[in-house]
Amino acid sequence: MNNADSASQSVQTMYAERFATDLTDNRAEQKELTAQIERLRARLAQLRADETWLTGMQAALPGETAPPRPRRAPRTGEKPAEDDTPSGTPVPGPRPAGRAKPRPSRAKAGGSRAATATAPLHQLIRALMPPGEPRLVREVHADLTEAHPERGTSVQVVRNTLETLVKRGAIGKGIQKGAAMYTATEPAPSEGGTARMPG
Structure with a gap:
């Protein structure tokens, strides 16, 4: 009986340690993925804001009456940002036009990392x-x-x-x-x- 009890306790201890390790790993990965999701949401919000600004700047150029492809039509919540900007009025903003240039490369880098994020x-x-x-x-x-x-x-x-x-x-x-x-x-x-x- 003593040997059986000892073996039973040994098995229970082994499983308890395994479950504790797996649970710690699970929670750590959940925390990591949650942080990744928050970063991706912040990046998406920034890209949408940049798209609004770039669309307004494009509409302000001479001879430009509308964006060539109105991709933002489904986003009804953001349409007023485009409608409030007259096509003939320059859009003031603290950002220099050069800031828009590095965005594509950063976006590509983010896209290439999307697979590893999940x-x-x-x-x-x-x-x-x-x-x-x-x-x-x-x-x-x-x-x-x-x-x-x-x-x-x-x-x-x-x-x-x-x-x-x-x-x-x-x-x-x-x-x-x-x-x-x-x-x-x-x-x-x-x-x-x-x-x-x-x-």
Whole structure:
């Protein structure tokens, strides 16, 4: 009976630790995604404001009576901003016209990062780990920060995610010179396979 009770307690402890780690990882990723959503909403609001200003400036040019493609028609809430600006009156504003030039490149950069903004963190980390190369947590965190600076992930979140990947059998873990080393044993699976990795 004592052996059975001890084994039962050991199993319960193992599952409790696993659930605690998974829960911490889950909450950390929720927090990270929430911050990403807020940043994307702020960026979208800025782009809409810039579009309103640029449309007004375009309408103020000689010979310009209306934008070539009235894309803003569905946005009924913002139509008065265009209607209130006479086509023959220059639109005053503190912004120099040159500020509009770097916007497209920043928008393209934001668009290229849209995929990583919603990609699971474990998928990004797994993709950055070459097979057979032991990596420290801080090394994985540095690679992630360099490859995906928009994620803004902490070292602790990376550590939790690596531990989760170890529990799922996606990567291996060993101790070298007193430090935990994480190693990918095979190439990273496709996005679909990683996203559906069993918990």
